[in-house]
Amino acid sequence: MLWKKETKNYDSMYVDIFALNGGEASLEKAIRNLQCHEKESVLAKNDTQSFQKRQAGNEYFSQGKWVHAITLYNESLLFAENSSKNISLAYANRSACFLKLKKYNECLVDIELAKEARYPSELMPKLDRRKEDCLKQMKNDVPSKLETKMTFEPHKHFPWMANVLKIDRDADGGLAIFATEDIDVGENIMAEKSFMCFLYRHYGSKCNICLKSLVNLMPCEKCTIVMFCSECKDNPLHPYECGLKSCIRSQTNGQIMRLVRSCLLGIDHFSSADELMNFAEQSIKGDLHEIPTTSLDAKWKYEAFLKLPIDNNNGVNDDVAVIVFKVYKMLLNITKIGSMFQSVKRRRFLMHLILQHYHILELNSAIGTYLPKMDHTENNCYCTQTELYSQYFRHSCAPNVLKVYVHDMFMITTIRPIKKGAKLLKSIYIEDFLSAPKATRQKNLWQGRKIFCTCERCISNKMATSAQRRRMTLDPDYLYIVDYDESIRIDKFMPTAIDKCKSFLQKYGEIRFCKELGVIVEVYQLFMNTLSTNQHLLH
Ligand SMILES: [Zn+2]
Ligand SMILES: [Zn+2]
Ligand SMILES: [Zn+2]
Incomplete structure (x- = not known):
C-alpha cells in the first residue's frame, strides 16, 4: 500500500491509507484508547515534586551514588517552577556530584548556573569553597577519557569518515x-x-536531542520532559514538540513521538509541500544503490534517510495505521505544517511520507537498553538513534x-x-x-x-x-x-x-x-x- 496511487496516471493521488484501515472514525476511536490518561499536573511544573526529587537525589548522594543523584537533580530541575529557588539548589547539588566524579569543568559550570539562578546568599560560602576545591583538584588530576575523534583527516565529501x-x-x-x-x-x-535520536523515558538522564549524559543539562522552561545540553539548547524543533504527549504507554508514546520528530526534521528543509513531494518521490524512485557524491548538504542527509531499507512486507496493520494517523493529526495541528498541506492530494502524500518514516525507523534504529538501575523508575529501553x-x-x-x-x-x-x-x-x-x-x-x-x-x-x-x-x-x-x-x-x-x-x-x-x-x-x-x-x- 505504501506509495500506491489510485490510478496509473502519474499525477494521480496516493491511496487513502486511513480509509483502507477502517476509516478516520474508527482510527479516532483507537487513538482515544491510546490517549494519555495522566493528569495534567504530572506534566506541569511543580515545586513540590521538584523538592521531592532533590530530596531523593540527596539520598543517593549520601550513598555515594553520584550518577543516580545527578539524574534526580536533573528531574528536580525539570519540575522546578520558573524562577523558583529549587533551580539554584538543584544546580548547586549537582555541582557536588560532578566534583566527586572528577568532572571539573561541569562542576564549575553548575556553580555558575546556581549563582545565576539566585542561589541563597547565606549558603554562598559553601558554594565558593566548592569552587576553590574544584580548581585545586583540577590542577593535580587528569581524568582518563575515551578517545572519540577520528585518527585520520576527514574525507573531503563525507566528513564523517576518514580520508582513507x-x-x-x-x-x-x-x-x-x-x-x-x-x-x-x-x-x-x-x-x-545520528540522523536523529530520541529519548523514550528517564528524561533526567540525557540531553533530549543529542543523548549526552553527565553534562550541564538545562530544563526546557515549558515542559517537564526535555533537557538540553549547551549545544542543543536552541534546537528549533522542540518548540513544535513541547507539551505533546500522545499515549500513556511509554513505548507507544516513543514510537509516535520519534516519528513526529523525524517528520519535523524532514519537512523543515522545505518551504512548500510540492517541493517536498518532488524531492521525496525522486529520492525513493531513484537508484537506491547510487554512489553518493557528497554528504555536506542537510537535504542530502534526508535523501539518504528516505533511501534506507525498509521491511514493507507486513503492509499496514491496524496498530501501524493508528500510529500513522495519530502522527498525521499531530503534524497537521502545527500551524506551519497545516498550511503547507491543505489540499487532499498533499494530505494523501503526507500519510505516505509518515508511513515511509515509520518503516525506516522500525528497521534502522538502534535502541539502547542500558540504564542505571534506579529504585523509582522502571528499567526499560530508553533511547533510539538512526x-x-x-x-x-x-x-x-x-x-x-x-x-x-x-x-x-x-x-x-x-x-x-x-x-x-x-x-x-x-x-x-x-x-x-x-x-x-x-x-x-x-x-x-x-x-x-x-x-x-x-x-x-x-x-x-x-x-x-x-x-x-x-x-x-x-x-x-x-x-x-x-x-x-x-x-x-x-x-x-x-x-x-x-x-x-x-x-x-x-x-x-x-x-x-x-x-x-x-x-x-x-x-x-x-x-x-x-x-x-x-x-x-x-x-
Ligand atoms: Zn545535546
Ligand atoms: Zn519543552
Ligand atoms: Zn557468517
Missing part, C-alpha cells in the same frame, strides 16, 4: 565501504552523528571493524589490519555471537534478520590452525583479559584491558577469524561501550 576510505559498488551491485590505504588495528575511521551509513557496512562473522556508541555519535574502530582495497565488514551482533559456533550464528542471523550468512568464516574451509589458536590462548594479553582478577575494580581494569585487546588484535588480527579472536572482540566492544556511556562511573 571510499564508498563504492560491491560485487553484488550494492554499496560498500573500502579502504584506499592499509589501515592498522585500533584506528577510529568513522564518527557519524544512522544513515550503517547500510554500507556488510555483515560478516569475521568483521574487521567494530561499532561503538558515543552519545549521538557512532564510532567505527578497526579491529583487524585492513589492506588497501579491502572491504569494511561489521558484525550485526557482537555479544555472545562472535565467539559462538557457526550453527548458533546462522540461527541468530536467520531468526533476527532473515540473513543467510555467506561470510568467509561461514562458508570457507580455511580456518585458524590449532597451533595458532593455542598460541593465542597462551598469550599474556589473552590471559589477562580472560582470567579477570576480581580484586581489581572493574573501572580500573577496563582501560588496561582495552589496551591489551588492541595489542592482542595487532598481533593476531591476520589470522583467520576464530573463537579466540571473537572472545577478545566481544570484550573490547563491551568495555569501549561501557566507557563511552559512563557506565563505569556507576559503581
Whole structure:
C-alpha cells in the first residue's frame, strides 16, 4: 500500500491509507484508547515534586551514588517552577556530584548556573569553597577519557569518515565501504552523528536531542520532559514538540513521538509541500544503490534517510495505521505544517511520507537498553538513534571493524589490519555471537534478520590452525583479559584491558577469524561501550 496511487496516471493521488484501515472514525476511536490518561499536573511544573526529587537525589548522594543523584537533580530541575529557588539548589547539588566524579569543568559550570539562578546568599560560602576545591583538584588530576575523534583527516565529501576510505559498488551491485590505504588495528575511521535520536523515558538522564549524559543539562522552561545540553539548547524543533504527549504507554508514546520528530526534521528543509513531494518521490524512485557524491548538504542527509531499507512486507496493520494517523493529526495541528498541506492530494502524500518514516525507523534504529538501575523508575529501553551509513557496512562473522556508541555519535574502530582495497565488514551482533559456533550464528542471523550468512568464516574451509589458536590462548594479553582478577575494580581494569585487546588484535588480527579472536572482540566492544556511556562511573 505504501506509495500506491489510485490510478496509473502519474499525477494521480496516493491511496487513502486511513480509509483502507477502517476509516478516520474508527482510527479516532483507537487513538482515544491510546490517549494519555495522566493528569495534567504530572506534566506541569511543580515545586513540590521538584523538592521531592532533590530530596531523593540527596539520598543517593549520601550513598555515594553520584550518577543516580545527578539524574534526580536533573528531574528536580525539570519540575522546578520558573524562577523558583529549587533551580539554584538543584544546580548547586549537582555541582557536588560532578566534583566527586572528577568532572571539573561541569562542576564549575553548575556553580555558575546556581549563582545565576539566585542561589541563597547565606549558603554562598559553601558554594565558593566548592569552587576553590574544584580548581585545586583540577590542577593535580587528569581524568582518563575515551578517545572519540577520528585518527585520520576527514574525507573531503563525507566528513564523517576518514580520508582513507571510499564508498563504492560491491560485487553484488550494492554499496560498500573500502579502504584506499592499509589501515592498522585500533584506528577510529568513522564518527557519524545520528540522523536523529530520541529519548523514550528517564528524561533526567540525557540531553533530549543529542543523548549526552553527565553534562550541564538545562530544563526546557515549558515542559517537564526535555533537557538540553549547551549545544542543543536552541534546537528549533522542540518548540513544535513541547507539551505533546500522545499515549500513556511509554513505548507507544516513543514510537509516535520519534516519528513526529523525524517528520519535523524532514519537512523543515522545505518551504512548500510540492517541493517536498518532488524531492521525496525522486529520492525513493531513484537508484537506491547510487554512489553518493557528497554528504555536506542537510537535504542530502534526508535523501539518504528516505533511501534506507525498509521491511514493507507486513503492509499496514491496524496498530501501524493508528500510529500513522495519530502522527498525521499531530503534524497537521502545527500551524506551519497545516498550511503547507491543505489540499487532499498533499494530505494523501503526507500519510505516505509518515508511513515511509515509520518503516525506516522500525528497521534502522538502534535502541539502547542500558540504564542505571534506579529504585523509582522502571528499567526499560530508553533511547533510539538512526544512522544513515550503517547500510554500507556488510555483515560478516569475521568483521574487521567494530561499532561503538558515543552519545549521538557512532564510532567505527578497526579491529583487524585492513589492506588497501579491502572491504569494511561489521558484525550485526557482537555479544555472545562472535565467539559462538557457526550453527548458533546462522540461527541468530536467520531468526533476527532473515540473513543467510555467506561470510568467509561461514562458508570457507580455511580456518585458524590449532597451533595458532593455542598460541593465542597462551598469550599474556589473552590471559589477562580472560582470567579477570576480581580484586581489581572493574573501572580500573577496563582501560588496561582495552589496551591489551588492541595489542592482542595487532598481533593476531591476520589470522583467520576464530573463537579466540571473537572472545577478545566481544570484550573490547563491551568495555569501549561501557566507557563511552559512563557506565563505569556507576559503581
Ligand atoms: Zn545535546
Ligand atoms: Zn519543552
Ligand atoms: Zn557468517
